[in-house]
Amino acid sequence: MRHTVVINARAGTVLAAGSDAFAARVEAAFAAYGCSAEIRLVPPRELDDALSLAIADEEAIPVIAGGDGTINGVLPILLQAERPVGILPLGTVNVLGRDLGLIGTLERQIEALCMGEPVTMDIGRVNDRLFHSLSGMGFFSLMAREREYARRRFPFSRAIAFAVAMTRSILFTRPITVEIRVAGERREVKADAVLVTINSFDGPEWRRSRLDGGMFEVHILNAGGLLSRCKAALSVVSGTWKSSKHLTSFMSDEVTLIRRDTKRGHITFDGEVERKAGELAYRLLPKAVQVIAARAQSV
Template sequence: MEKLSEPSVEAGAEAQQRCFRVIANARAGTVLETGAENFVRRIEAAFADEGCRAEIELLPPRQLQERLRAAIGDKTVIPVIAGGDGTVNGALPVLLECPRPVGILPLGTVNVLGRDLGLLGTIEERIAAICQGEPVAMDLGSINGRPFHSISGMGFFSLMAREREHARRRFPFSRTIAFAFAATRSILFTRPIRIEMEIGGDQRQVEADAVLVTVNEFDGADWRRSRLDGGRLEVHILDTGGLLSRAKAALSMLTGSWRTSRNLVSLTAEAVTLTRRDKRRGHVTFDGEVERRAGSLEYRLLPAALQVIAARRAEI
């Protein structure tokens, strides 16, 4: 595997000469919990412990893209985006402009992408993994041209994402209570959606509680991918089965048994188009972020679209 290049450093130079520029979301949960000044000191110290330098820019979300683009344009630094899955999602249009590997420092609650990159443990352990990591090329997906890195969907799963955000603010002291609250409201208030689906050249009409599209295959209780470069999208359709079906789906997501659910159908493709038959605007999730969208959703695979620094191979 190709080793991570060191920008503007002559061959044989020591690792401590590398400089990372960390563009961090000031509203990330970890930042708010730690406090801005303590967070910056902790990040600087963690990079220093690995023999690296770090320039930290702690910014509100609206300024992240501009400063990230500036970091990418500075070839003397290795750019790092720091935040949760939603922050990384918002940064993807800029990250795709970078011709060299970029770092991702997970600071969110779920950190789906961070886990898949092998960036686990404490902040210090994640930073050590970035400093010691190697570049991998990973697939992305797109929805009507907008990129996403892991998961998108509508229906039950979209409502779960919205309710989870509300629950996290209401119950910041317990993720278990927040999940239970979000799951209960989603089970009670989900309404079936009617979808026209075009996948693999076939067309079908679907009535479902949820449709979820993932970049490559997820599995298990912690929703992990064995491959980041599998070269396909996976489409999951949760059949309409009422409250009991949705309750079982929520429980199976928590226990990791969701793939064996009798109410779930999974298909693979490089492209899929979903169109709501009622033509109304509906909520759609993008890596945990939620928007209202109308019209057809054209999902496409972007193979090996992004080079990222990882603590694991693209295939394990």
């Protein structure tokens, strides 16, 4: 079984190990499980073309390697693919990788890819912007921005970078005012964060038992003071956030969000932060992408 592995050469895991050493480790891991792999390390701007070429080769299984942001960036290519694509998670959080059962060491993840099965995934669209797992504003967008800043300041330690980003996010989060429109109804909320997830994160440690349920889950976090915000942030890290008394959640197949406190605010898409103005119309593309998972379609 032959794989073509397209790797983001700027992924933190690659930079930490060195590109040649990392490529050799990936190739050796595939070989250990009876699979061959052609490794293509490419800069972020060339990922689309490299992945398209890998998908076009019907004699090999295409694999894209990178963090949640890397996967987010190639979603237009995945939407056009008419075959399953493997994902090798190399990021810090790896929300999608964990949902696919790709956990543990790099070698264990590659073993799971070699033994995995295709599953279908819903994809979200916000106006003309795609995302595969979650989109948020308030605390979540600030956390994503602070994490990128901390990575540059502390490239030698992901743990330190994450701790610094979390601390600064807790200290500097300010309430946002958001109008929420669902099924012809509207309400205005003041909250520390609003998070939209594709399907329900119903398992521990940010896990979705189903990726093709055809629904959004909208979460409104109103933690209040600094101490409550600290507790809420710790619950986000520990994966117990859905049981927080400060959280209100509901399901819908579409939702529209409008920031009312600023003309243009930050919003995160799978950890990538942008500034957006006006209405944010969330719509689903059901079962739009096929990927390779190390677990069944639903649990």
